[in-house]
Each structure stands twice: as C-alpha cells, then as structure tokens.
Amino acid sequence: MTEHAHTHAVPESGKRLAIVILLNFTITAAEIIGGLISGSLSLLSDALHNFSDGIAVIIAWIAIRLSLRPRSEKHTFGLKRAQVLAAVINAGALIAISIYLFVEAWQRFIEPQAIGGVVMTAVATIGLVANVIGTWLLHRGSKQNMNLKAAYLHLFSDAISSIGVILGGLAITFWNVYWIDPVLTVLIGLYVLKESLMIVWRSLHMFMLAAPDSLSLSEVREAVLGVTGVESIHHIHLWEVAENDIHFEAHIEVPDQPLHDAESIRHAIEKTLHDRFEITHVTLQVEPVGGECSTAALP
Known part of the structure; x- marks a missing residue:
C-alpha cells in the first residue's frame, strides 16, 4: 500500500x-x-x-x-x-x-x-x-x-x-x-x-531495541553472506523502530572494487533482506577486504 x-x-x-x-x-x-x-x-x-x-x-x-x-x-x-x-x-x-x-x-x-x-x-x-x-x-x-x-x-x-x-x-x-x-x-x-x-x-x-522474535539473526547474517561479492559481515544490529518497521545495519567487507560495483552489492543485500525478512530499512558500511574497520573497538 x-x-x-x-x-x-x-x-x-x-x-x-x-x-x-x-x-x-x-x-x-x-x-x-x-x-x-x-x-x-x-x-x-x-x-x-x-x-x-x-x-x-x-x-x-x-x-x-x-x-x-x-x-x-x-x-x-x-x-x-x-x-x-x-x-x-x-x-x-x-x-x-x-x-x-x-x-x-x-x-x-x-x-x-x-x-x-x-x-x-x-x-x-x-x-x-x-x-x-x-x-x-x-x-x-x-x-x-x-x-x-x-x-x-x-x-x-x-x-x-x-x-x-x-x-x-x-x-x-x-x-x-x-x-x-x-x-x-x-x-x-x-x-x-x-x-x-x-x-x-x-x-x-x-x-530495548531487541531483534524481532520472528527473525533469526543467524539466518539474516547467512542471507547477507550469500549475496555475491560479500566476503564477511560484522557489527550487525537488528531492531524494530515500530511494529512492521524493522531496521538493519552492519559493516560488510567486499573485494576492492569501483564504487559502482560496491553499490550494486548493497542494492542486492537490501532486496534480499526486504524480500526474505521484510526488513524495511537497511544501512550498510562497505569496507574493503582486509581493511581496517573504523569502529573495530566497538562491540
């Protein structure tokens, strides 16, 4: 609607x-x-x-x-x-x-x-x-x-x-x-x-920003890793702002590549999360494989 x-x-x-x-x-x-x-x-x-x-x-x-x-x-x-x-x-x-x-x-x-x-x-x-x-x-x-x-x-x-x-x-x-x-x-x-x-x-x-009971964080993680081009994922957060308004954020590592190619991976992840888990808002920080995470010290 x-x-x-x-x-x-x-x-x-x-x-x-x-x-x-x-x-x-x-x-x-x-x-x-x-x-x-x-x-x-x-x-x-x-x-x-x-x-x-x-x-x-x-x-x-x-x-x-x-x-x-x-x-x-x-x-x-x-x-x-x-x-x-x-x-x-x-x-x-x-x-x-x-x-x-x-x-x-x-x-x-x-x-x-x-x-x-x-x-x-x-x-x-x-x-x-x-x-x-x-x-x-x-x-x-x-x-x-x-x-x-x-x-x-x-x-x-x-x-x-x-x-x-x-x-x-x-x-x-x-x-x-x-x-x-x-x-x-x-x-x-x-x-x-x-x-x-x-x-x-x-x-x-x-x-308390808990993950929705209807979703498995491990399944969401595996779905992201299943997208072509994603090498790893960390700093995952999954929560509900309101009912039927599920947000997801994470850092993903991809091979060093042009921004346009990385953007296509991001779109693929968003589509996967929306279609499989009805996640409505996705925020991703894309990092090169082996690169230093700017928030590595954070949980």
Whole structure:
C-alpha cells in the first residue's frame, strides 16, 4: 500500500473506530447498570473490560494519527513508537483492572451474594451483539494495520467474555449456581492479565531495541553472506523502530572494487533482506577486504 493510499485509509478507519468507541461505551453503561441491578460481578468485570477497550481504541486511534506525522529535526524517526507507547498504557490499565477483579472475586467467594440471572443474561446478550458488530466493523481494517488488529482482537475477546457471562447467567437462573459468577470473573481476569503481560513484554523488547522474535539473526547474517561479492559481515544490529518497521545495519567487507560495483552489492543485500525478512530499512558500511574497520573497538 502506498503512503498516499494509506493516508486516505485513515479517515475511513477513523469513522469505524468512532462507531466502535460509541458501541463500547454504550455497552459499558448498560453492563454497569445491569451489574448493579443483578449483583453480578462477572457482568461488572465485563463492563470494565469493555470500558478499557473503549479507552484502548481511543488511544489506538490517537497513536495512529501521531505515527503518521512526518519526521522532523527533533524526531528523526517520526512518532512511529507512539503506537508502542499506547500499547504499554493500555496493557498497564488492563493489568490494574485484572488485579481489581481478582480482589472482588475473592470477596464474593467469601461472602456469596444472590444474583439476578435473568438481568445478567439479558444485558450480556446485548453486549455480545454490540461486540459482534464492533468486530465486524474493524475486521477489514485489521488485515492492513496491526494497531487496528489489536483493537479488533480486543473486541473479539469481549465477545467471548460476553458468551461466558451469558452461560453463567443461564446457570444462575436455572440452577442457582451463584459461585459461577466469581469463577467467571477470575477466568476473564486471567485472560486479560495474560494478554496484557504479553503486550508489555513485546513492547519492552521493542523499547530495548531487541531483534524481532520472528527473525533469526543467524539466518539474516547467512542471507547477507550469500549475496555475491560479500566476503564477511560484522557489527550487525537488528531492531524494530515500530511494529512492521524493522531496521538493519552492519559493516560488510567486499573485494576492492569501483564504487559502482560496491553499490550494486548493497542494492542486492537490501532486496534480499526486504524480500526474505521484510526488513524495511537497511544501512550498510562497505569496507574493503582486509581493511581496517573504523569502529573495530566497538562491540
């Protein structure tokens, strides 16, 4: 997709995100009211989940807008990592919510309360319908944009959560199984906690300039050495500036030759790295075989 096409795709995604945000906050309000009326903690936990996802979608949208800003003399990479920062903020909020849900669920285990299963089921069903609409709205955009995909997966997990609450409501209505409410709360909390920790771990890796998990540095090295004319490679660095924006830099040694020939080797390396590993930015320092590296003392 060209930059021009991508720019035009953003307003369309923005309209869909706006609808999803409205749906999320509507669901949240309905589930909070329903949870308070029915006394269902799992419904309230699902409401918190929906609320956090609404905030997550807002942050994701802001991050997308920031990441599209052009580079400047101050921010030479642009603001591409705004999306990574947004992921950390969202994950941190979800972790806090998960801990809160665990505490509340424990209180319900100690002091069980009667729960209105009919209200719980009805409200959760409304939430399920809204979440299905939201996932449908974001499904197409999620194929081209990882940030939208994350929002899509958030809503998809909400839909699964709503199904769990519905089943719990039915169990309470027909069999008076009240303990299932805190159990569902813990299960929802565990799922949210797991997903959040994975996001934090991935984001920290990116902030620490770690090589992408999907790439093997040894395979990348061998691919470069496989290019005709490359004798050796050292001072290799591989990292992600942002999602799907992988950078690579290295020093390569080539036989002493005219600059034009060395340039063709550089182009061949760039093409190989892009085609095989989807590396988007390559910086190479070309050195003659046996020559002295100007940064030999560096790691």
